[in-house]
Amino acid sequence: MSDGPWQERVVGFDVRVAPDVSARAWDATRRASFLLRPDASAPLSVDPAVWPRPDGAIEAPSPSLPPVPDGAVAIAITVWVGPGQPDVATLPHGRDPAWTLLGWDVSDGVFPSALTNCGFLTEGEAEAWRAAWGFAVDPIHHLVPDLPTAFALQAVLGRRVPEHAPFSVFGVYLCPPR
Numbered sequence: 808m809s810d811g812p813w814q815e816r817v818v819g820f821d822v823r824v825a826p827d828v829s830a831r832a833w834d835a836t837r838r839a840s841f842l843l844r845p846d847a848s849a850p851l852s853v854d855p856a857v858w859p860r861p862d863g864a865i866e867a868p869s870p871s872l873p874p875v876p877d878g879a880v881a882i883a884i885t886v887w888v889g890p891g892q893p894d895v896a897t898l899p900h901g902r903d904p905a906w907t908l909l910g911w912d913v914s915d916g917v918f919p920s921a922l923t924n925c926g927f928l929t930e931g932e933a934e935a936w937r938a939a940w941g942f943a944v945d946p947i948h949h950l951v952p953d954l955p956t957a958f959a960l961q962a963v964l965g966r967r968v969p970e971h972a973p974f975s976v977f978g979v980y981l982c983p984p985r
Contacts, residue, residue, distance in 0.1 A: 813889035815978060816897035819868030822879050823858045826851060826948070832859070839933065840926045843941045847949035853884050853912045853977045854920035870898055872982060881985075882909075885978035887954075893973045906980035910950020911957035913964055915971045921964035923949055925971060936967075950979060 830849035838845040927933035965972035
């Protein structure tokens, strides 16, 4: 997809455990430490530390859709590139209309997600960020549902977590079973 100088490019494909399996790893302490919406039912991310790969799966995004074991799902990861954005390696083909957008993640190129894997230093910091930005992530997957808000979060999270900046906006898409 293209919008003027901006382009959505495919980073690769990955295999992840089913979202309901991933959700079990999010106990109350982890939710309070990392999430803008601790009530999100099944936090997902491009970051495999947040949404893990099944045992024996590939260790990095692949240039083609990998085999998907039982109890797992295939995802496509895209990135928005444009003026002033960090360089991220991408593939030559575009987004498939058969993919279902789960939402937008804000992450650096190595995938520590700023939405789900950059912890809050204090409870006060967590509460302030939740009050200001908790509305911005969906209550199911803790991803950003709209692109303008994802870019706004990219900017503010780059200032909040400068050691991981610059961040990019990544699309998380569910691929249909083959």
